[in-house]
Amino acid sequence: MINKLVVENLKHRPVRTLLSIVAISIQVTMVLTLVGLGAGMVNEQARRAKGVGADIIIRAPSNSVITFSVSMPAKLIPAVIEKEPHVTAAAGVLLHGTDMFSYVTGLDLTQFNKLNGGFKFERGGPFQNPGDVMVDSYYASEHKLHVGDKVPILNRPWRLSGIYETGMLARLVVPLDTLQDLTANTGKISVIYVKLDDPARTREVIASLKQKLKDYQIRSMEEYASLYSVGSVPMLKEFIWVVIALGVLVGFLVVFLSMYTAVLERTREIGVLKALGASPQYILNILLRETVLLAIAGSILGILMAYVTRFTINQVIKGALIQAIVYDWWPITAGIALVGSMLGAIYPGLKAARQDAIEALAYE
Amino acid sequence: MSDRPIISIHGLRKTYRAGEVEVHALRGVDLDVQAGEFVSIVGPSGSGKSTLFNIVGGLTPPTAGSIHLAGHDLLGLTDVQRTELRKTTVGFVFQKYNLLPTLTARDNIMIARHIADKNGPLDPKFEEILQLLGLGKRMDHKPRALSGGEQQRVAIARAIVNHPAILLADEPTGNLDTENSVAVLGLLRDLNQRLGQTILMITHNPEAAAYGHRIVRMRDGRIEAED
Ligand SMILES: Nc1ncnc2c1ncn2[C@@H]1O[C@H](COP(=O)(O)OP(=O)(O)O)[C@@H](O)[C@H]1O
Ligand SMILES: [Mg+2]
Numbered sequence: 001m002i003n004k005l006v007v008e009n010l011k012h013r014p015v016r017t018l019l020s021i022v023a024i025s026i027q028v029t030m031v032l033t034l035v036g037l038g039a040g041m042v043n044e045q046a047r048r049a050k051g052v053g054a055d056i057i058i059r060a061p062s063n064s065v066i067t068f069s070v071s072m073p074a075k076l077i078p079a080v081i082e083k084e085p086h087v088t089a090a091a092g093v094l095l096h097g098t099d100m101f102s103y104v105t106g107l108d109l110t111q112f113n114k115l116n117g118g119f120k121f122e123r124g125g126p127f128q129n130p131g132d133v134m135v136d137s138y139y140a141s142e143h144k145l146h147v148g149d150k151v152p153i154l155n156r157p158w159r160l161s162g163i164y165e166t167g168m169l170a171r172l173v174v175p176l177d178t179l180q181d182l183t184a185n186t187g188k189i190s191v192i193y194v195k196l197d198d199p200a201r202t203r204e205v206i207a208s209l210k211q212k213l214k215d216y217q218i219r220s221m222e223e224y225a226s227l228y229s230v231g232s233v234p235m236l237k238e239f240i241w242v243v244i245a246l247g248v249l250v251g252f253l254v255v256f257l258s259m260y261t262a263v264l265e266r267t268r269e270i271g272v273l274k275a276l277g278a279s280p281q282y283i284l285n286i287l288l289r290e291t292v293l294l295a296i297a298g299s300i301l302g303i304l305m306a307y308v309t310r311f312t313i314n315q316v317i318k319g320a321l322i323q324a325i326v327y328d329w330w331p332i333t334a335g336i337a338l339v340g341s342m343l344g345a346i347y348p349g350l351k352a353a354r355q356d357a358i359e360a361l362a363y364e
Numbered sequence: 365m366s367d368r369p370i371i372s373i374h375g376l377r378k379t380y381r382a383g384e385v386e387v388h389a390l391r392g393v394d395l396d397v398q399a400g401e402f403v404s405i406v407g408p409s410g411s412g413k414s415t416l417f418n419i420v421g422g423l424t425p426p427t428a429g430s431i432h433l434a435g436h437d438l439l440g441l442t443d444v445q446r447t448e449l450r451k452t453t454v455g456f457v458f459q460k461y462n463l464l465p466t467l468t469a470r471d472n473i474m475i476a477r478h479i480a481d482k483n484g485p486l487d488p489k490f491e492e493i494l495q496l497l498g499l500g501k502r503m504d505h506k507p508r509a510l511s512g513g514e515q516q517r518v519a520i521a522r523a524i525v526n527h528p529a530i531l532l533a534d535e536p537t538g539n540l541d542t543e544n545s546v547a548v549l550g551l552l553r554d555l556n557q558r559l560g561q562t563i564l565m566i567t568h569n570p571e572a573a574a575y576g577h578r579i580v581r582m583r584d585g586r587i588e589a590e591d
Contacts, residue, residue, distance in 0.1 A: 001474055012466045017473050276479050277451025282479065
């Protein structure tokens with residue numbers, strides 16, 4: 001019965017109800033899109049890292065999961081790693097950021113091909129000379145590139161020698177030596193990939209390498225991929241907090257206004273309910289249920305809208321940014337919507353609950 | 365009619381305080397009402413009729429005097445106890461019908477039962493009352509689709525659905541034309557005669573007042589005369 005009243009009350013002011021739902025949903029969509037983009041980015045990186053075909057990854061001390069600013073000497077490979085038993089191949093790559101979301105990878109093809117048998121080319125082939133670049137099929141279609149085109153990276157033109165199947169290490173690959181010289185990193189690399197004769201020996205080899213390379217981050221590829229999470233994207237966490245705070249604020253304001261006007265409009269009705277013997281809690285209960293319904297509807301709409309933003313982003317910027325659907329964030333964003341809305345309903349709700357019945361009945 | 369009055373009021377006073385100003389709305393009212401009585405209350409505007417109803421109905425506490433309603437002493441009640449009293453012991457009918465606009469006529473009645481924690485099916489006796497309303501299918505309409513007289517009949521049904529000891533009707537025909545007034549007053553008389561419903565009705569209209577067993581006249585916060 002009370003639910004009927006709640007639904008009828010919301011239907012009675014359809015425009016305000018709809019606006020509240022939309023306002024609440026925007027916050028939900030914003031968080032889901034943001035987190036979804038972060039997760040998409042991270043999943044894609046994990047997928048490409050696995051695509052390398054290595055068993056162990058070695059990174060310099062004190063790098064976060066997805067940043068590569070600190071580099072290490074390339075001669076570690078011949079000096080230490082290749083001497084380790086069971087190691088069949090090791091390749092060093094240098095990563096250099098080109099903008100906020102992308103970077104260029106320098107690698108030595110003869111070294112790298114031993115890890116996984118080499119890139120699978122859709123068009124063209126490997127580097128012919130030091131000024132060549134290879135891109136994956138995503139990057140090529142996104143930038144409408146063809147073999148032989150000039151690609152500007154780091155303020156100079158590179159010749160596109162080949163387009164390879166996506167899912168392998170990186171989007172944009174250049175010869176290691178060239179990148180080292182160009183970025184004043186001669187003799188340095190960011191990451192070392194190691195392949196073993198028997199993957200079952202991974203833990204054993206890692207233990208042994210840790211003895212020799214103190215402080216270096218040495219992990220199995222499995223473990224490394226599992227470290228990728230939204231939390232490892234720099235700034236994203238802070239950004240999400242800002243959006244969440246804004247979302248709570250918007251939910252609060254919209255519900256406050258909507259409920260406050262509703263309570264004023266319904267002063268007489270509240271008086272009637274009180275004359276019928278409704279307690280203050282009963283009145284409060286009605287308004288809180290209306291609010292919960294708004295928050296739930298807003299959350300559902302927001303989740304649906306996140307699919308729309310995903311579709312749009314995937315259409316507009318093919319490949320560069322992938323928005324994942326983050327199911328585990330659905331209850332979180334719904335919770336945020338609920339908290340903001342509830343906070344907004346408290347004052348109007350208490351005002352209604354405390355309303356004097358006689359005054360309310362006299363209200364015009 | 366039993367000997368013990370269902371309402372027993374002695375020396376009842378009510379003073380409203382609006383800042384510095386004191387308004388003596390009731391200045392010592394004495395009134396006994398027997399169970400099953402239909403009493404009309406008349407008197408000029410501002411004579412304290414509505415105030416008396418609001419106290420009897422537990423909407424506001426009295427200032428002084430004694431007042432007993434169906435065994436409850438209304439003088440020292442807390443807010444919670446007065447809420448309980450409204451829920452179980454009294455039913456209100458107002459001049460302005462006061463149905464909830466978002467609910468159908470039927471649901472307006474059902475919400476009163478819900479507030480009183482009764483959610484089962486209607487008892488047969490009440491089904492009979494719904495027949496008396498003569499609304500038929502229109503019970504599933506919202507108030508704005510009903511005439512004033514129909515709305516007021518629904519409001520009366522809502523007021524008695526929980527079988528209150530007393531029905532308080534404050535100018536129930538004040539907004540109605542003669543035809544609808546007759547229908548509403550006829551319904552009140554039916555309820556009183558068939559079910560023994562005790563009714564207190566405020567009215568300005570002498571013809572309406574004549575429906576009561578007796579008429580109580582108020583003036584300046586006192587009961588002036590009875591006939
Ligand atoms: N809530 C209130 N606050 C202050 N004065 C009030 C209030 N309600 C009624 N009064 C005053 O009490 C007196 C009696 O009012 P009321 O009981 O409404 O009379 P009636 O119903 O007979 O017209 C009037 O002078 C009125 O102005
Ligand atoms: Mg009055």
